Amino acid sequence: MNPKLYSYEFYLTASEVNAQREMPLSRLVTTLIDTATGHANIIGIGFDRMIREGISWVLSRLTIDIDAPVTVNRTYRMETWIESVSRLFSERGFEMTDAETGHTVMRAHSTWMAVNMTTRRPGDLTPIFEGLDVISDRRYAGDKGGKLLPSHTPERESTYRFAVSDIDVNRHVTTRRYIDLIVDMWPLDYYDTMRPSRFELAFKHEARYDEEAVVIAASHEGSPEVNDVEIRVNSTSCCLARLRFTARD
Template identity: 55%
Template sequence: MLPVNHYINEFYLTAAEVNAQEEMPLSRLVTLIIDTATAHANSLGFGYAHMMETNTSWVLSRLSIDLRRMPGVNRKYMLVTWVDNVNRLYSDRMFELQDGQTGEVIGWAHTTWMAIDMDSRRPTDLLVHKALVDVIQSREFGGEKSGRLLPLRDDSEGYSYTFKVSDIDVNRHVTTRRYIDLITDLWSLDKYTECRVARFEIAFKHEARYAEEAIALKAPHQCPGDVYDTEIRVGDTACALARIEFVER
């Protein structure tokens, strides 16, 4: 039995939630990671309602995911999460993805969060939240943290997209889900039939808004393997930088 400082989110992947490969879409997995982090923070007293008392809000800054395989249809899964580290500006939260029927660990995720002032949009001091510091846990983590991500060249391959109503969250900014889907759509359906995502990492740099026109870009990364650097850009401003690694099925 896990201690209270760990949180488990159990879910079942239905046919309505999967992609053409009968697997969980990357954007759905990221959404579940965010929802699980939110639920754990709420249960421990430093969630959305508590942060709004001081006019602050949690913001996801960085994310990395390592996958042995993607969750498949009609199976139960579990996300286990815990707080790994807290300093003045950032909190690191880890995740373990398990097959709920076999107990096999099929993936890990590392997330970095900030709490920002809702008016100034500037980071606030996390160390004032004693409840957050008190739940730091040491647990084996089988993934890797994010590396350095850089903007792409202007001649990189990509496409344009104008943000719609369904892309906007409660803060009237573009959702994380939309950024992930824009990156996923840089490749054809045949690519995902032949390959799966083994690693994904993203850094959020700037908030995009409704009706803004973005460009999604990709370029091969300068390393062995099927690895690409990607960027979501509005005008000359990078909103998100990401790296994705594929492996053959």
């Protein structure tokens, strides 16, 4: 086994797709997280090891480029590798291909940090990676994106109160729920003619059970195809996102 590259193959069933018969954005990100988790477990930096150190992995930043729709009843192969590690952050790349054709359908770049489970402050990754030869020379081929900023002139707004099913093992709101709230800012018929082709996400603050979130969205610099989204709790920004849409063929 090559510890510097992890590969996972899966079949996309009808129970996992949306109204357009494609993998939802939140399911795609969940698959990225699951693939990263599988790799981390194999090389000895997974959940059990982190908990022994009193820390836990937390996704900090994510950029996804979707080159082609990920459609139902097809098999896909997801690959992941670690690009860099510092005391506070680790960068990880992803690439997903159609297993039958070999064509790349998605690329992603992610930044992870460790959080101390007691203090909720950043943890030190140095002892976790000590002695491990797991850093790959492979690099994410796309644009990692720039700084995301909150919108001061929202065009759409909604509210949501986080429930039990929205809470993860770290007892804060799941990445999946944040992304679903972002996606739901546009009506169903919009997705019939447009599809997400690029998604950027940056986490700023934890949201928790029974807190009420405000979701606001606005076009980015006047472009109807690119939109900025912010999720706030008590006027505190929890996450920022940028979503680019592309017209369907």
